[in-house]
Amino acid sequence: MSIRYHVVSLAAVIVALGIGMLVGASVVGDRGMMKQQELLISRLDADFERLVGDRDQLLRETEMLHRFAQEAMPHLLGGRLAGRAVAVVALPGTGDATGAVVQACTAAGAQVALIEFTEDALAQADPGEAEVWAAAIASSDPSRLKSLHTRGVAKVKATGKAAFSGMAITAVPGMGTAGAQVARALARESDRRGIRTVLGWTCGVSESWNADWPAGADFDLDVDGGDRAGGAVGGQALSSAQTPKWSAQVYGVGRMPGNIATVLTLAGAEGVFGLPPAALFLPELGASARQAAGER
Numbered sequence: 001m002s003i004r005y006h007v008v009s010l011a012a013v014i015v016a017l018g019i020g021m022l023v024g025a026s027v028v029g030d031r032g033m034m035k036q037q038e039l040l041i042s043r044l045d046a047d048f049e050r051l052v053g054d055r056d057q058l059l060r061e062t063e064m065l066h067r068f069a070q071e072a073m074p075h076l077l078g079g080r081l082a083g084r085a086v087a088v089v090a091l092p093g094t095g096d097a098t099g100a101v102v103q104a105c106t107a108a109g110a111q112v113a114l115i116e117f118t119e120d121a122l123a124q125a126d127p128g129e130a131e132v133w134a135a136a137i138a139s140s141d142p143s144r145l146k147s148l149h150t151r152g153v154a155k156v157k158a159t160g161k162a163a164f165s166g167m168a169i170t171a172v173p174g175m176g177t178a179g180a181q182v183a184r185a186l187a188r189e190s191d192r193r194g195i196r197t198v199l200g201w202t203c204g205v206s207e208s209w210n211a212d213w214p215a216g217a218d219f220d221l222d223v224d225g226g227d228r229a230g231g232a233v234g235g236q237a238l239s240s241a242q243t244p245k246w247s248a249q250v251y252g253v254g255r256m257p258g259n260i261a262t263v264l265t266l267a268g269a270e271g272v273f274g275l276p277p278a279a280l281f282l283p284e285l286g287a288s289a290r291q292a293a294g295e296r
Contacts, residue, residue: 014048069256074107076260080267082109085162087137089186090116091179093172097202097254101168104259105266110166113145113158121153122178127185130178134185138193140164166196166266170253173201191245198265199246200253201274250274257281 086105090098098116105112115137125133133153136144140163149156167190169183183199190197248265252258252275261273261282269283 073104073256073260077104077108077263080108080263081105081166084110084165084266085113085140085160086110086266087113087115087140087164087167089137089167089169090114091169091171091175091182092117092119092122093175094170094202094254098170100254100259101170101200101262104263105168108263108267110266111160111162113140113156113160113164115145115148115158116155117179117182118152118154122176122182125178125181127181130181130185131189133182134189137186138164138167138189138195164195166198168198168200168253168262168266170200170202187246196247196266196268197245198248198250198262200250200258200262202252202254248273249278251276251278 088098088102088105098114102112102114133148136148140161142158142161145156145158148154167186169186171179171183175183187197187199248270249272250258250261250265251272253262255275258274261278264283265271265273271280271283272278273280273282275281
């Protein structure tokens, strides 16, 4: 049973107690009714105590599982990206989720460059500028990356000089046309240069998990490598020549399942992973290992 179920149950108990008190007040003098009321209150008190105990137990179990996941993460990721240079590109609004992806990639042994686009830059961007920015990032050239920082296009934190072998783009639902243009440009340029590119969606937990994710959240961008004509991004039609190619897509970056899935896809796994609506949290172990070994 979920925490949400217990919260609703506790609220129901409190409401029931209030109703019971009102009913009891209205029948003062009726000994039989008062006795029944006392029994009802006793049962409700017992149920309330039981629910509180169940809630506390679930909270302890949740904390224990969280600690286990934190300690298991280095064992799951250790060496997955050893010797590789990875760019983590954040579109505006992703917040702390991007930092969590950087930490996961670093724990996996990668040399990570963080590029965070500014809202002001995207607000004034046109398709031509998006292509220029994407070329600068995919080039891995420190001087070109520095120029993005100097011009106020993006905040750049990069220390290495190795060429990027992978790129994780973190985005939020409703990023707007400018953000979509940059994402498309990065995917096209990375594909041209042979850089693995993963599209990651940040999220918060909602009642349906994916309530804020748009249908077809990959913008009709191909995940498995084939071109599709007739897609649309931000209301703009895409031709087959414009359709980018994604190595993988991950729902829920910033949360542990999404972060681990991002590392595994950068290491070689292909498909759609992470939180629902993804069908799988993580790639199958055998397939992931084979793909990673093939890349080496």
